[in-house]
Amino acid sequence: MTHEKLTMAQALNRALRDAMAEDPSVLMFGEDVGPLGGVFRITDGLTAEFGEERCFDTPLAESGIVGLAVGMAMNGMRPVVEMQFDAFAYPAFEQVVSHVAKLRNRTRGAVTVPMVIRVPYAGGIGGVEHHCDSSESYYAHTPGLHVLAPANAADAYGLLREAIASPDPVVFLEPKKLYWSKEEVDLAAPVPGIGKAAVVREGTDATLIAYGPSVPTALEAAEVAAQDGRSLQVVDVRSIVPFDDATVCEAVRSTGRAVVVAEAVGFASVSSEIVARVTERCFHSLAAPIRRVTGFDIPFPPPKLEHFQLPGVDRILDAVDDLQWEDS
Amino acid sequence: MTHEKLTMAQALNRALRDAMAEDPSVLMFGEDVGPLGGVFRITDGLTAEFGEERCFDTPLAESGIVGLAVGMAMNGMRPVVEMQFDAFAYPAFEQVVSHVAKLRNRTRGAVTVPMVIRVPYAGGIGGVEHHCDSSESYYAHTPGLHVLAPANAADAYGLLREAIASPDPVVFLEPKKLYWSKEEVDLAAPVPGIGKAAVVREGTDATLIAYGPSVPTALEAAEVAAQDGRSLQVVDVRSIVPFDDATVCEAVRSTGRAVVVAEAVGFASVSSEIVARVTERCFHSLAAPIRRVTGFDIPFPPPKLEHFQLPGVDRILDAVDDLQWEDS
Amino acid sequence: MTRDPAALLPSAEPVMLIDPSGAPTGLADVPDDDTMLAAYGALVAARRLNDQAYALVRQGRLAVYPSSHGQEACQVAAAQVLGADDWLFPTYRDTVAAVTRGVDPVEVLVLLKGDWHSGYDPYRTKVAPQATPLATQLLHAVGVGYAAKLRGEPTVVMALCGDGATSEGDFHEALNFAAVFGVPVVFFVQNNEYAISVPLARQSVAPSLAHKGVGYGVPGERVDGNDVAALLAVLGGAVAKARAGEGPQLVEAHTYRMQAHTNADDATRYRQDDEVAAWVERDPLTRAEAYLRGRGALGDDQVTAYAAEADRMAAHVRDGLNRDVEPNPDDLFDFVYARRTPQLEEQAALVADELSREDAR
């Protein structure tokens, strides 16, 4: 019996525990991930279960954390590190871009850095500045990294296990606002795998393309639209890099209309990429240009204003309404 | 008589000199920018002319350089800092993203950080790893920054003067491979201004959209195409942020076909954004999807292989050929 | 390489001028009674502010509050040793320092109330916006100080950070830049033994954090962080040296965070109650009070008067935070740049349109 009701936070914790139990080279470290169990409790109990040498607190320095992980990965370990919040990963940017992403390539595959950088990310929790950034575009633009963003507990478990097992470095983006949503999870279910998107709701009129924190919002929008007689398909990208062109394009071709939904600032982002690549591939199947519903091109707002920034059901449905239904 | 034959490097040097002469609050600092004049000699002679307090070397620490500039800008100065090479700006990423870009917004305009971060950038000079990154997408995705990339000496002069005069922080990307190309420059010519693209070649069949190091390549491609009887228009974006939708869209509407040319990795990049936003705005004017000719999604290659990565005339013309001429 | 290492080393023990019982240690003169009374008054207000803010979190008026309960002496002294033209660079935990320097507490708490990222004009009181990304503000402090130095102004900058923040690369770069350029900055580390859950022993194995100055040619000093007299003396001395052209100074205060990291934190996961209890008797407020009472410089009447003053401040804070501000979406777009870009105009119009349609519904 492997079905259990778990929050995403619990599913992530379970993934770490199972991976650490299976493979002694898997280590977990970062700020406050030891006795405290992480500020979001994702690492709860790991130090108690596996000891201080397998799950430990580091000095407070993100470049140090990632750089240490690089060296450990070079020397036989599979480190998983936690960046405490999205914006606090920026001090590690040079290590990520110039080393994590490049070491395999630099050495023609001689040196590999199998490691996972876990980042609690994005908004929707009323967090103050620097605690709500959607930073996926920085990583997705950097070749050599895999970039994953689960949208539910089952994927969180499966994708984190895959990420830890991967021979390549993975930036693993955990939507903070979904940490506490509970669902039935089958831990033994086979995982579609890195690089696979999923059609999470069938529909015929238009396709919503989303990932991470925006998937539940897209599903909610589809539900509302259904009541208005419009059938919206929802695709969960899951794996931002590598991107699943096949699944996404097939979906868009089937409806001829699409809206990309993402919390991040829109300019030069993953959502720009999705619009560009899907348009390049599906141009003649499109009845209307693909619309984007994203964060505005502004710093993430303070708590009292964040609802304006987050793509909501209304904005999504407005964009769907704009898909030139009369012309078609 | 203000017409002079100048290289882009000389034009930049002149812009710094003129700005420093006019405004005593303009300072220049960074690594090796003092007596050496910078590894590309952009700051040549400034220490001699303005003294050690106006143009000086700092300790070797990029976060330090940008953070120092933030503080100086908070306290009445207009610092211009040099990051020695594109990839060596990454240690400053947190300062750029979390402070340079955000301080005005954070304080409702009370604190401004008028500063310029000069970044010699992109490839084409046979540089080894970490010396050839096209990092514009990281900055363009970050609200609060202006991002400029000149493609000729005249714009280099004019835009750098504008950048220094701007009340907002500017990331100023200097295409290394164009540093030494000489042209006639009229230093007194009015500057179109931040936020303005320019049609640098008229054409009727398709539009090439480029910026920085890719503009001369696009112009060359247009020249070759003209010999084959195809008339290509070339738009120089100049100002990546803010982006000149009006000029770019008008150009694309006039031809109905477009190719975006950029050296940077294509995924989740400025070129994705250009495709996405122009398609959103000009969908029904387009005879074919907008194509991209960009760097591949790989770390910048070693010198002997870099020609594969750089968008060249052939790849641009192939993309133009792919714009479904038969269907139209 | 200009500095003699012996001149850079801090004292073996933190400087203490008044012991926990309130008695002078005799190590050096305690500041005069007026100075001590001013400090005492600020301490009373500070404690009241910490308590009030904590209560406001429970009432849902503040999202969260990083209390400086136990560390008030550090923050009061950091503010009080500065002159009008000096600058203070506080962190998220340094509400008390900002308020002591004159920022309206209601404005300081705007960040944690969630109306905006920062609620005060930094130029009015020369208090920089509270910094959250750790240690980053130390570099800004150096920049502010260097700009002033280049213009020949006598500004000194007081730059605050915690023990945990000393591990960040920016701490290193800030001390080094300040030292190389001879910038008048006092780097003041409030070592409160923890960075959230991580104890000092996992942060550093240096003899002390003040010893970090040696590697930059910056003199270090250690001070009892719960002795406001010692703090005024040591920080005041550091400011004087910086102002006199002796370059940056590093001061480490040994103190303790009596409450959890913030209200969102559960301190029982990483420390024992008896550890906390041991610090109660070192309370900065009772120590200052005992000293002043011992000298006869403070009586019940004055104690009551200070408390009443603090209550008025607390009432002002409650009033301010209980006032709901109507969020204005235009604010989202108006401060990103000096002028809205065409893109921001479009996006602001989109929001306005959405809202007007909502109103119409």
Place this chain on the structure above:
Amino acid sequence: MTRDPAALLPSAEPVMLIDPSGAPTGLADVPDDDTMLAAYGALVAARRLNDQAYALVRQGRLAVYPSSHGQEACQVAAAQVLGADDWLFPTYRDTVAAVTRGVDPVEVLVLLKGDWHSGYDPYRTKVAPQATPLATQLLHAVGVGYAAKLRGEPTVVMALCGDGATSEGDFHEALNFAAVFGVPVVFFVQNNEYAISVPLARQSVAPSLAHKGVGYGVPGERVDGNDVAALLAVLGGAVAKARAGEGPQLVEAHTYRMQAHTNADDATRYRQDDEVAAWVERDPLTRAEAYLRGRGALGDDQVTAYAAEADRMAAHVRDGLNRDVEPNPDDLFDFVYARRTPQLEEQAALVADELSREDAR
């Protein structure tokens, strides 16, 4: 806070065992003749390699070369004090260290020839890829050492950087992490007085760079960087301490970069010829030779034999670098990930198609 500051402070003067004339200083025993002869042989090879690489730049076979002329003793000693299971982390300037440890010089120079980013298998010789982004590799060194320590392996890691690199935040974080986790890393700073054009005085005003250890609880030591005997002794001692569980060690060698930063640099813009001339008489190679000759441990025959050996190596380097490698565009796509992504497959096909059409033309 466990360390006594006195135990961390470096000596006031750099350790020197052989003076510039070749005479023992008597400060401590010079390593035995076999060790010194091995070092001498490596120095001869190192100088020859620097000269050869420099010539190959002029001939256009290398894009650029950051020469370690004048610093060879540092690099030879750094490699020779290590055991087979230890690791070496070199920078762009440490070609000699990598070669002394056994990497084929032709493979080391692949980076600067431009065929690929790194030309050797780091695991074969336990030499990490040469690092360009300054100080970043120090953290990797700590990670390699910590992984070994967790597995109970006796590995020591020798991590190299320059004086300029000590200003980077990563230097700070690496020393601190190593100290807190007690990782057996020897941080070895080759202080050659310049970071490109920037002299040490603008980089740091610390008493010495070795003093930076104090702030981390890491013992510092200073050594004459042109005295291979002192380097073998001090670095050897540091490796022994690290291996014995005493945690990380910091060693600063005082040396000088005799040539420009690279061939692309113009050193006359920032330093005087007479400054360079003063260092000629401190040459590490002539000093070692004079010492060994003085002891009768080295004669003309052996000098000739070492030189001949170095010439063979140089010929091998010339041969290797004169061989043109046909660039293979598949290489661009094959090492980004363990397997090509679908996107990379598409992009590789595009290049292949372009090339086949080019061939067809």
